[in-house]
Amino acid sequence: MKILYFAWLKTKLQMTEETLPWSEERPDTDSLVRWMKSRGPAFAEVFSDLEVVRIAVNQEYIVGNTALNENDEIAFFPPVTGG
Amino acid sequence: MKILYFAWLKTKLQMTEETLPWSEERPDTDSLVRWMKSRGPAFAEVFSDLEVVRIAVNQEYIVGNTALNENDEIAFFPPVTGG
């Protein structure tokens, strides 16, 4: 799975993207977020308030918990501020 | 008094403007319009339906009967269609 981070998530995690091996511990977005929180203080902080974190799977916004596949591209980012 | 005609009023009356001497018979816009209707068939036709004739005195739309003075500029025209 390819994971992307944008805007202040990227700044706080000091990472723009990473590749995670497929794991049965993270079969969907809810479990992926739980796993993220467990990775350390910066991750715990970034994912502490999910109200300000948007998730896209394969470049589409998701609504609710979403099943993941090995080749998915998952992006985490704050509410958008373009325009 | 200077009288101006625009758009189809001008076309029908074959006149863009005229100067009328001041007359006590036409002290206001209502009496001016009545006098206009009496000038002949073309005038009678143009002023037959006042719903489609707008009146401006000194370049301002008027509301209701309006008193006139010797040096006034009175304009008759249809509803506007610019823009």
Place this chain on the structure above:
Amino acid sequence: MIRVQREIFDVGAEMAALTKGRTDIGAVVSFTGLVRDFNDGSAVTGFSLEHYPGMTERELAKIETEAKARWDLQASLIIHRYGDMALGEPIVLVVTASSHRQDAFDAANFLMDWLKTKAPFWKMEKGEDGETSWVKERQTDIDAAKRWSADSQE
């Protein structure tokens, strides 16, 4: 700023001039009215606009003043042409600049609606048969203008 002129104008150049050198403007909305080759389903081959010199400028200035009173505008521009125009040419341009996106949108919309029912311009079209005719007012324009009267500050 208002301008009434016979000559064609360049929409982009006018918009650029309005914001040139300024870094305090966040939102610019423009409306351009163009001469179409049809109207109410009939082909149009020629187009001319008559206006009432003097009153036109007064009415446009009043409309612009009203927009500035209703919305937070940093700049505004109304250009309206008269005389003969070719198909595809611009007739009217309204530009509004504001810190707030919605103010710019609403003010431009209002300016066009009021201009359409108050500014003394009259369109004449030439049809395929060569006959000229004066364009009739539209009920949709009257209704559109009324929208802004409910909250009138007059």
Place this chain on the structure above:
Amino acid sequence: MIRVQREIFDVGAEMAALTKGRTDIGAVVSFTGLVRDFNDGSAVTGFSLEHYPGMTERELAKIETEAKARWDLQASLIIHRYGDMALGEPIVLVVTASSHRQDAFDAANFLMDWLKTKAPFWKMEKGEDGETSWVKERQTDIDAAKRWSADSQE
């Protein structure tokens, strides 16, 4: 038509290109967003936009498709920049062309409101002290986008 690009663009040239050679368009509305020298009362000295390549194009295309479904549009254009921009430069351009004035106005207004809350762009501003900060979302933008959901066709 949508375009996502780093380079600056010319608002007037883009608008002219959209209507060039056409005589069937009666109304064109444009919205231009510009880099301002202040935001929420603080001075802004530098400006940058990050985006999500790929998803940006998808979202903009979806928003444009939705606008075309809701209004009678003859042409439309969305250009959105990313990367570093100077104060006063254009960030975004939305242009809508229609036979009907109100369709052009409403569609442009809608495109901006949805773009503001859906297209994956993030603004970073540099303040007078040289510190950079990510711009926060605005409740007014969220509320503005919701206006169009009541009559959503989704």
